[in-house]
Amino acid sequence: MGTLSITDVCRRTGLSARALRFYEARGLVGAQRSAAGQRRYGADEVARLHQVTVLKRAGFSLAQIGALQGDRWLDLDRLIATQLADLTARRASIDDALAGLRAAQAALTADATIDIDTFCALIRQGEKTVTEQTAAWQKVVDRYYTTEDQARWREKMGALPSGFDPAAYQAKWADIGSRIAAALPLDPASDAAQAYLTEWNALLKPFNMAADARMRTEVFALYERMDEWSTETTPGFTKAVWDFIKVAAVARG
Known part of the structure; x- marks a missing residue:
């Protein structure tokens, strides 16, 4: 294949230009330069980028990836096989969830009573999904926070009101995140944008009731680095939504 521009790579991979520049600054991915000084990516550069993304999904930190790569090529066949195995497992889990939900929906459409086995399957699938999401978040947390940091967070978050439901809280973030994403682009100073900011x-x-100033700063820094971990898990909103909220806050003054 020929070379690709940074825009082409972003469009084909779903990565952001900021992430590509960040990886380049860390020495993980290189880029050729055109006569005009623009970044161009050939087969070798794209293959190297694939290595980085596969290793990130496997839970390696960027420092570890840099050490693993060094100046040598990793076994791409093995990396692809690992990614295939991971995606196949995820597809099986998603297929199970879809089958259970479709069975429940079909029963409700037919005004039938959902049998106990279907209910149990839905509960089991829901618990499995929560467990997988928790494990993915833990990998991100372990990458950016020390054991001492995590202990401090657990202590502070223990001050949340009794009856606080983390799953329901996360669902609210997913809801507002999806609504903002669907509304973009928005003038950050518009009434609609400011209403989203208020919400x-x-x-x-x-969170603000339980967190101290240091924790708020740490969370802000973590979300500023979403390009590094957003392919592994999600807080319920995208980097584009996060960037919109920041500019809407600036517009409010």
Whole structure:
């Protein structure tokens, strides 16, 4: 194949230009330069980028990836096989969830009573999904926070009001995240944008009640680096939504 521009790579991979520049600054991925000084990516550069993304999904930190890569090529066949195995397992899990939900929907459409086995299957699938999401988040947390940091967070978050439901809270973030994403682009100073910002800030209240200034700074820094981990898990909103909220806050003054 020929070379690709940074825009082409972003469009084909789903990565952001910021992520590509960040990987380049860390020495993980190189880029050729055109006569005009623009970044161009050939087969070798794209293959190297694939190595980085596969290793990130496997839970390696960027420092570990750099050490693994060095100046040598890794076994791409093995990396692809690993990724295939991971995706196949995820597909099986998704297929199970879809089958259970479709069976329940079909029963409800036919005004039938859902049998106990279907209910149990739905509960089991839901628990499995939560477990997988928790494990994915833990990998991200372990990458950016020390054991001492995590202990401090657990202590502080223990001050949340009794009856606080983390799953319901996360669902609210997913809801507002999807609604903002669907509304973009928006003028950050518009009434609609400012209404989203007000709702966002209201949703932050439980966290702000328990967190100290250091924790708020740490969370902001983590979300600023979403390009590094957003392919592994999600807080319920995309980097584009996060960037929108920041500019909407600036517009409010």
